[in-house]
Amino acid sequence: MTYLKLFFVFFKVGLFSFGGGYAILPLMRHEVVDINKWISFHEFMEIVAISQITPGPISINLATHAGYRIAQTMGSTIATFSVILPSIIIMTIIVVFLKKFSDLPVVKRTFAALRITVVGLILAAAVALFVKDNFIDYRSYIIFASVLIGGLFFKIGSITLIISSGLAGLLLYYIF
Structure with missing residues (x-):
């Protein structure tokens, strides 16, 4: 496993996890457990539990703990940085352009669709956590x-x- 692959996996998780927090769980589990098999489902559930009680945003805590389990301190640093990098880029772009276009109907409809998407992702995370192993x-x-x-x-x-x-x-x- 290379650090570059770790960077791209967590960057992708950060890029496509709309809503952050619990909405990140299904995608991160899919990438880290199912596709790359870096950790087991049981280890992932332990990381979720630790991330929930650790102060700070769950998505960042989850990336930090998972990165550490995958590749110790360097993995933790890379995972944390790469999972927040898409948000930094996207928020910078949004701040620049949103003031100009926030009243457009297409922008309003897009944000309405994103809100319901986040609700669906959070529900998917809740269902994924409700397994016998827990x-x-x-x-x-x-x-x-x-x-x-x-x-x-x-x-x-x-x-x-x-x-x-x-x-x-x-x-x-x-x-x-």
Whole structure:
């Protein structure tokens, strides 16, 4: 594996992952696990979990952790830089031209289409994460259901849910 290939794979992920965050998961998994087979699906899911609880944007954290697993420090640096580079280029172009063209109907329709695309990508990521390998036993289902109910119905914040899940895991797996 060359660093150049690593650069192009993560550049492509950054270029075509509209919406960032969770929308990046399906494409990154496809490239890193399915096509290039640099890491296993199980390792990828561990990286996703670590990236979710690490401060910062999940897409950058994911690229950083995956790059490190693939090629240590240099891989981490290349993956992180190459996944954000398309955003830097695109945002620079958009800032220059959007003010001039933002009122055009075609621009408005394009952004409306991108919004629904992002919703679809996030839903695809959620479905991809809902696999048996992510559930150890009945206790993990209890934690999952509690977080889902707490987030959807009681509007509990993500920080509270993360801390509560960690404490629940500690209690359920090491004390009881």
